[in-house]
Amino acid sequence: MSTLTIMPSGKSAxxxxxxxxxxxxxxxxxxxxxxxxxxxxxxTCHIYVQEGRKGVSRIAREENERLDTIVGIGSKSRLACQATFLGTEDVKIELLGFGSGL
Ligand code: FES
Known part of the structure; x- marks a missing residue:
């Protein structure tokens, strides 16, 4: 188990x-x-992993290609549907406009 913290709401699980x-x-x-x-x-599920990047799975080719077409590759960018928790460390993510449905 690891803790997920979601910004900007501050919710955690x-x-x-x-x-x-x-x-x-x-x-x-x-x-x-x-x-x-x-x-x-x-x-549309694009998020930023602000802390704990080693606590989530490595980026796969399909995810990498999709991110490149929508936002360009950034070290914090992930598709929430593709990244999985490894349970090795706590993770803090940020939802910003595009990924948050705002
Ligand atoms: S839900 Fe469509 S790319 Fe994640």
Whole structure:
């Protein structure tokens, strides 16, 4: 288990290894757009991992390609539907406009 903290709301939740960031965000009653329902096709679940990057899975080629088409590759950018918790450290993410459904 590791702790997910969601900014800017400050909501947090205990998350089991293997859980996607998207599932954890939704379980924490946070709003996030996810139009393709986790198929790495829409990019609307884009979030920033602000702390604990080693606590989530490595970026896969499909996710990398999708991020490159929507925001360009940044070291903090992830698709919440593709990144999973490893359970090795706590993770803080940030939802900003595009990914938060605002
Ligand atoms: S929900 Fe569409 S890319 Fe994540």
């Amino acid at each position: 205990e998350v089991a290894a293997g859980t996607t960031l998207l599932a954890a965000i939704l379980a924490a009653d946070e709003t996030i757009t996810h139009k393709c329902e986790g198929k790495a096709a829409c990019g």
